[in-house]
Amino acid sequence: MKNKISIKVLDRDGIYHILNIPTDMSLNLMEACKAYNIPVEGICGGMALCASCQCYIISSHDLVEKTDDEDAMLSEAFNVKKNSRLGCQINITKDLNGLEIQLAPQE
Ligand code: FES
Numbered sequence: 001m002k003n004k005i006s007i008k009v010l011d012r013d014g015i016y017h018i019l020n021i022p023t024d025m026s027l028n029l030m031e032a033c034k035a036y037n038i039p040v041e042g043i044c045g046g047m048a049l050c051a052s053c054q055c056y057i058i059s060s061h062d063l064v065e066k067t068d069d070e071d072a073m074l075s076e077a078f079n080v081k082k083n084s085r086l087g088c089q090i091n092i093t094k095d096l097n098g099l100e101i102q103l104a105p106q107e
Pocket of ligand 1: 030041042043044045046047048049050051052053054073086087088089
């Protein structure tokens with residue numbers, strides 16, 4: 001599909017969801033999940049201040065580097081793994097087609 005990418009999300013109940021997300025709406029991964037009613041809270045609204053959008057990156061996509069803010073938040077969050085990222089800090093671009101993520105447990 002033109003201007004849309006497909007992302008696979010494993011939720012906390014072990015269920016996979018396929019999201020078809022437009023690349024031209026300036027969405028981030030947290031917002032994309034919310035648009036599909038996947039239970040990602042996004043309490044801080046995408047400011048890298050809450051970690052409620054934490055997810056684990058399963059596929060081997062090259063993602064944008066973490067900012068200092070994201071690094072700092074993840075260093076304080078629970079259930080952080082090597083492949084943890086804050087969904088709100090990852091913008092939806094064409095390069096993310098086929099991305100696979102898992103939601104981190106809720107704190
Ligand atoms: Fe708060 Fe991502 S929504 S850190």
